[in-house]
Amino acid sequence: MELLHPWRLDLPPQVRDKPVLSLVLPCYNEQDVLPETTRRLVALLAALDAAGSIGPGSAIYYVDDGSLDATWRLIGEYAAVSPAVCGIKLSRNRGHQNALLCGLMTVPGDVVISLDADLQDDLDAIPRMLAEYRAGCEIVYGVRRRRDSDRFLKRVTAEAYYRLLAGMRVQVQFNHADFRLMSRRALEALRGYDETHLFLRGLVPQLGYRTAVVEFERAARFAGTSKYPLSKMLALAWQGVTSFTAYPLRLITGVGALVSLGSLLLATWALGIRLLTGQAVPGWASSVIPMYLLGGVQLLSLGVIGEYLAKVYESTKRRPRYHVESVCGSRFEREAP
Known part of the structure; x- marks a missing residue:
């Protein structure tokens, strides 16, 4: 589904003062x-x-995003009674990032703000985001002021991950998830990125344009359970690393050099023990230690290289990231593509 309007990218000042706002919430x-x-x-x-x-x-x-409960039925009921509510239903579950991209690429509006449906993103920050947009910013990041509501392990690992990405020269906004404002100009620029493996937190900073940061306090989930268990969080974290930097491949080269140096030192030590003391067990140092050490390094290296090759393989297939099954809401009825 394509954009519903041929929205102008060169907006006059009066349009920036009263922009058409679309709120996109993956569910x-x-x-x-x-x-x-x-x-x-x-x-x-x-x-x-x-x-x-x-x-x-x-x-x-x-x-x-392919919900298994009554989510779509409720969206349809709200859309039937309120012209301010619309719904887009994907044909199956495609993951949070693909569902979010579907909304960003489909809905109309001069500005689009993406946020979570669980009410953890502070709605009071939205007027401040709009103020930054009126001041000329094309992208406004909602950034958590503190992570006090997180458990200790999650807080430490999340902050360490952002620092790890920064250390690998990946452009990300610290403590920013997917609560952001994007202008129509920025969205049309994002449309040109044909990424198979989506990590929007790293992709949006690639666009450039004038940006701003609005800090907010993240609340506890209002109801329901988190849809991002540890396994999905780790998968998203790995996606961010492998989609935006070749640092792990370069790290393999460094590890290979260190292992080669270590093997040379170990061989020198074993030779010294054998020649100077005569107490070395024949064949032990020269076979067991290098075998375990090199075997582990090789398996790790093959795994990292295989991950990058898998991304290349999946990208060449160019499969659609999502399919829209149906839509609801008066906006779609009046402005069908």
Whole structure:
């Protein structure tokens, strides 16, 4: 599904003052939190409209990522009674990043703000994001001020991961997830990136343009359970590393050099023991230690190289990242592509 409007990229000042705002929320099994989320977002749009901060046509767009519960039914019910609510249903679960990209590439609007449906992103930060947009920024990052609500292990590992990416020269905004504002200009630039393995936190900074940061306090999940268990978090973290830097491959080269140097030193030591003391067990140092050491390094290296080759293989197939099964909401009915 393509963009619903031929939105102008060169916006006059009056359009920046009252932009058409689209809120994009990926959803997966969010039936418990959806009623409260809808209530708060509809009230937010009404308040922004009354304050003259947004223009007519601003709306909420839920992207149902193949939910197995009543999420899509609820979205349809809310869309039937409120013109400010619309829904996009994917044909199957494609993952948070693909669902988010579907929303960004499909919905209309002068500005699009992406956020989670679990109400952990602070809605009070949205007016401040719009203020930065009116000041001329094309991308505004919502950044957590603190991570006090996280458990100790998650807080330490998350901050270490951001520092690791920075150390590998990957451009990411520290403590930023997917709570961000993007202008139509930035979205059209993002459309040109044909990435198979999505890591939007690293991809958006590649666009350039004028950016700003709005800090907020992340709240506890209002209802339901997290859709990002440890396994998915680790997979996303690995995606960020392998999609934006060849550092692991260069690290293998460094490890190979160190192992070669270590093997040379070990051989010198074993030879010295054999010649000077005569107490060395014949064949032990020259076979067992190098065998285990080199075997482990080789397996690790093959695994990292295989991961990069797998990404190349999957990218060459150029399969669609998602399929839209259906849509709902008055915005789609009046402005069908």
